[in-house]
Amino acid sequence: MPESARFLAQHQRYQERLRTMVNGFVAGLADSRTVFFNSEQQINEKSAVKSLFLPAYGFGTLMIWLTLFIGLFSVYLLASWLPLLVRDSGLTISQAVVIGAMFQMGGMVGNFCMGLAMDKWGQHRAIAMTILGEQSGPGCSRSMSQAWRFCVL
Numbered sequence: 001m002p003e004s005a006r007f008l009a010q011h012q013r014y015q016e017r018l019r020t021m022v023n024g025f026v027a028g029l030a031d032s033r034t035v036f037f038n039s040e041q042q043i044n045e046k047s048a049v050k051s052l053f054l055p056a057y058g059f060g061t062l063m064i065w066l067t068l069f070i071g072l073f074s075v076y077l078l079a080s081w082l083p084l085l086v087r088d089s090g091l092t093i094s095q096a097v098v099i100g101a102m103f104q105m106g107g108m109v110g111n112f113c114m115g116l117a118m119d120k121w122g123q124h125r126a127i128a129m130t131i132l133g134e135q136s137g138p139g140c141s142r143s144m145s146q147a148w149r150f151c152v153l
Contacts, residue, residue, distance in 0.1 A: 019034060079103060086100070
């Protein structure tokens, strides 16, 4: 990002702008003798996509893409098969459609709530609580009626 301190430190022509920014935090901290540097690897690639596959970033890029692909593929499979599974369990088609819609709405609400939980408790604790909640779901659903089990899903 052009306005980030990292970007300003990487480009010599923005050193004065970075001094002004630093002095805005603590007056007099940076003067004309202050030298800014960035210890990260300088990327000289013209293409942002090409830089994702540099040795430092290639493995991480592929793992993130693989994770996202598997997640989206799982949601697609579940969303397309959920109405048939619900119907085969004895519920009507209209109930199956409502449960399928609740699955999609639950994903949106869950993502929003997950963001709030991460802001409040931090990402690691929020993810741990989510995993514990997922593990307790099957045990809680044994005491529910059949229709409510699919809503919890």
